[in-house]
Amino acid sequence: MAELKNSITEAVQQKVHDRILGQICADFNNDKHRMMDILLQIQNRFRCINAHSMETVAALLGCTRVEVEGVVTFYSFFSRRPKGKFTIRLCDDIIDRHAGSAKIAQALENELGISMGETTADELFSIDYTACIGMSDQAPAAMVNNIILANLTPENIRSHIQALKSGVSLEDLVEEFGSGNNAHKKLRSMVNNNIQKPGDVLLCDISNNKGLEKALAMTPQAILDQIIESGVRGSGGAGFPAGRKWAIAANTDDKVRFVFCNADEGEPGTFKDRVLMTERPDLLIEGMTIAGHTIGSEYGLIYLRGEYAYLKSWLEHILQQRRDQGYLGKDICGVKGFNFDIRIQMGAGAYICGEESALISSCEGLPGEPKTRPPFPVEKGYLEHPTIVNNVETFCQIPRIIDQGASWFYGMGTAESHGTKLLSVCGDCERPGIYELPYGIALDELMEMVGAIDVAAIQVGGPSGQLIGRNGFKRRICFEDLPTGGSIMMFSTKRNMLEIVEYFLDFFIDESCGFCTPCRVGNVFLKERIDKIRKGHAVSDDIDYLKELSNTIIKTSRCGLGQTSPNPVLSSLDNFPLIYSALVKESEDVLETNFDIQGALEESRRLAKHRSYIYDPDFSEE
Amino acid sequence: MAVKRIKLKIDGKKITAKKGQTIMQAADDADLYIPRLCDVEGLRHQGSCRVCTVKVNGRTMASCTQPVEDGMEVENETQEITDYRRDLVRMLFHEGNHLCPICEASGRCELQAMAYRLGITQPTKFPYLQPARSLDASHPDIALDTNRCIRCGRCIRASQDVDGKGVFGYVGRGIHRSVGVNGDNLADTNVDISDQSVALETCPVGCIIQKGVGFFNPIGQRQFDNALIGDKPNGGHDDEC
Numbered sequence: 115m116a117e118l119k120n121s122i123t124e125a126v127q128q129k130v131h132d133r134i135l136g137q138i139c140a141d142f143n144n145d146k147h148r149m150m151d152i153l154l155q156i157q158n159r160f161r162c163i164n165a166h167s168m169e170t171v172a173a174l175l176g177c178t179r180v181e182v183e184g185v186v187t188f189y190s191f192f193s194r195r196p197k198g199k200f201t202i203r204l205c206d207d208i209i210d211r212h213a214g215s216a217k218i219a220q221a222l223e224n225e226l227g228i229s230m231g232e233t234t235a236d237e238l239f240s241i242d243y244t245a246c247i248g249m250s251d252q253a254p255a256a257m258v259n260n261i262i263l264a265n266l267t268p269e270n271i272r273s274h275i276q277a278l279k280s281g282v283s284l285e286d287l288v289e290e291f292g293s294g295n296n297a298h299k300k301l302r303s304m305v306n307n308n309i310q311k312p313g314d315v316l317l318c319d320i321s322n323n324k325g326l327e328k329a330l331a332m333t334p335q336a337i338l339d340q341i342i343e344s345g346v347r348g349s350g351g352a353g354f355p356a357g358r359k360w361a362i363a364a365n366t367d368d369k370v371r372f373v374f375c376n377a378d379e380g381e382p383g384t385f386k387d388r389v390l391m392t393e394r395p396d397l398l399i400e401g402m403t404i405a406g407h408t409i410g411s412e413y414g415l416i417y418l419r420g421e422y423a424y425l426k427s428w429l430e431h432i433l434q435q436r437r438d439q440g441y442l443g444k445d446i447c448g449v450k451g452f453n454f455d456i457r458i459q460m461g462a463g464a465y466i467c468g469e470e471s472a473l474i475s476s477c478e479g480l481p482g483e484p485k486t487r488p489p490f491p492v493e494k495g496y497l498e499h500p501t502i503v504n505n506v507e508t509f510c511q512i513p514r515i516i517d518q519g520a521s522w523f524y525g526m527g528t529a530e531s532h533g534t535k536l537l538s539v540c541g542d543c544e545r546p547g548i549y550e551l552p553y554g555i556a557l558d559e560l561m562e563m564v565g566a567i568d569v570a571a572i573q574v575g576g577p578s579g580q581l582i583g584r585n586g587f588k589r590r591i592c593f594e595d596l597p598t599g600g601s602i603m604m605f606s607t608k609r610n611m612l613e614i615v616e617y618f619l620d621f622f623i624d625e626s627c628g629f630c631t632p633c634r635v636g637n638v639f640l641k642e643r644i645d646k647i648r649k650g651h652a653v654s655d656d657i658d659y660l661k662e663l664s665n666t667i668i669k670t671s672r673c674g675l676g677q678t679s680p681n682p683v684l685s686s687l688d689n690f691p692l693i694y695s696a697l698v699k700e701s702e703d704v705l706e707t708n709f710d711i712q713g714a715l716e717e718s719r720r721l722a723k724h725r726s727y728i729y730d731p732d733f734s735e736e
Numbered sequence: 737m738a739v740k741r742i743k744l745k746i747d748g749k750k751i752t753a754k755k756g757q758t759i760m761q762a763a764d765d766a767d768l769y770i771p772r773l774c775d776v777e778g779l780r781h782q783g784s785c786r787v788c789t790v791k792v793n794g795r796t797m798a799s800c801t802q803p804v805e806d807g808m809e810v811e812n813e814t815q816e817i818t819d820y821r822r823d824l825v826r827m828l829f830h831e832g833n834h835l836c837p838i839c840e841a842s843g844r845c846e847l848q849a850m851a852y853r854l855g856i857t858q859p860t861k862f863p864y865l866q867p868a869r870s871l872d873a874s875h876p877d878i879a880l881d882t883n884r885c886i887r888c889g890r891c892i893r894a895s896q897d898v899d900g901k902g903v904f905g906y907v908g909r910g911i912h913r914s915v916g917v918n919g920d921n922l923a924d925t926n927v928d929i930s931d932q933s934v935a936l937e938t939c940p941v942g943c944i945i946q947k948g949v950g951f952f953n954p955i956g957q958r959q960f961d962n963a964l965i966g967d968k969p970n971g972g973h974d975d976e977c
Contacts, residue, residue: 165920180905180918187907464909481906486783486801628887628906628913630784635827638911639862659861666823669796670786 139174146175149185149479162196188481190463191420198233198240204256207246207382208617209540213253221268225275246382247421250540251308251547260423262305295392300431303424307389313534313550315514322396325513329404330449337408343520345532349507351599356508362492363500364409371411372501373402378419380465381576383601386536387506389548391425394510395432401509406454414456417473420463465625470503483627484673527553531592539564541604553592566604576601577618578678583689611690616644618682633676636667652698744808759799769966774888775800787824822854830862833883840950841942843958849965874923878934885943895933903927
């Protein structure tokens, strides 16, 4: 009888489950291109996406279960097994590690009685590590579901856990709010902006919509001319001239075009887009709206990284406000026929989605794999239509250029890098945070500004950038010398450079999409050899091996991730050769120094209960 | 109207190509072999194994996906490119568990044949990852020994595009990326022994195995026993490769 009752309950639960799945899919018109939104809803609702859910979704969307599984298993915020009601993701960035994240992990493990990667038996808590969540200036930090906890200490994480255990709601967990709009009722976040140095383009006093209003009185060609003349280049790191990108899209035959904003700020150590979206959301949307007018697009999309989910309702509030004010939607600013609107697409934990074609794949409901070029996204992007993808900062610069004039912007910076750059400075310095500076600032000038004393190395441009030593501190931040998407990490003389290099390789191993052989496999081999060097087992041949392998990875990888992933190895070899030479031994007997004969003999020694006077270092006759 | 031919050079040899062709297609038409593993005739180009990497005007690119352009100077079998290809083929060996002497695909395996073509006889440069991978013998006619899978995705494309089924698909990310099946196991899918996705020529290695037909060719008569992959047994180039 009890069994029958159980099976009836199960059947009822299954029916309810299926009805909810059906509703979620129906909310997105059973459109498989909205797979990300559908899976995020399922994950939030059921805390997992199990085989049954995948099968049901596949049937409703008209695709195969293995296609759904491909998406579920690609993004780190999806899980096939149930997560806790509160999923705590501790940021595992190198800066957070240096700031003591291991102690936070220890406190979490002790408080909850589980290890990282596990879920409590009552399914209340899950604890995991996650890649950089964009809070390096207030590390260590973690996410609890969508809430950010910054400046963690073992004490405050314990009291947060106790509060949640005692029934405090997630919304009420944060009691003190951060600076600026972080305290706005639509944001209510403890995150701080840490704007240390406002510059002349983005973080000064700006009145909204002046750029847009000017732009709407101009022809698209006149706007393009201004943007090209201003010399503005993409702020995401690659630095492609924005005007040229827009011009290509504007000149395509396809009349359906898209304006995408890349807010997947995943490069470890970068957080400037987070601050721009908090403090300059109108400017961002204004820039996208100008782009819509310029390239002839009605559809905008902001791809917001899963780690910034706490910004979603804030941005939606701003979007709605702008619709209400007539700055978004139909006949914008009374210009008949100029329609443009924006939706937010959430990511789900995948660094590679910051690569523009991977971002487009993700928006199409696919795993975040880059696409084969050609065709380029500006010719054939989202759903095969021309799509411009620009960084948050780039879009914010556009209205300022239109308002203040191309020559004003062109006049700032260096010969090939114009305007200002928002730098996210973190690590070993007194004043981490955001610095808006004209391109061309030298590293030593920046060090003085941020209060970086006793710095041994600066990582410019995140893991895919360059590790610069003291002999390079006169180098300048600009496309001609040291380009960066914004990440500047300061490392003091106390830090172990090879630990940093190994951490960066771990990051690329975790974040490689796995599509192409060199990036999928080669990075694992690079890390193995760095590990060998750190253990003191390497010989000079290993240095040649690292260089050769790096070259193969760079030359044969399909996208920018693989083409830059060996940079931590190569730039540390270039700038810190002494560290390597101190650790690399020359083998006297031509045998491999990494062969650990004691380790190899240990098991047989144990089994044989017998010791050798030749091989046992501590052998004695007694 | 006469179609304008595109002129390019591969390793110094002048060839012509049609607009829209890839470098690899143009090379194939000219009877010049560019090594490849994930690309196979009849399936859409993927460009993931990177073995077909060539150098064009100083830049490396995958020849299976790169369209031809007038005036391209393509470097194919140079020392530099061969070194890259060796590393890539080694990576594929070391990523999985490839035990040629006990593998029934030995002698017709494209990975093994590519190693021989590139002069790799001892793949020992890199560490062996020795992953724990599964064997799926659930299906009555077909077995999957994923130890040997090189993630080329030929079965995936064959199932989607030729069979119209979608039996296989990529799952996971990074080094954990693998080929999954559309169900709990292969027996749970609608795969059939007559499908192109499980045809012997689709899987370049010994991952997809047809039950009951192992080791069907004696040593000496296997596909690559008498000529390198890409070469014809008489010393020319093999048309089907």
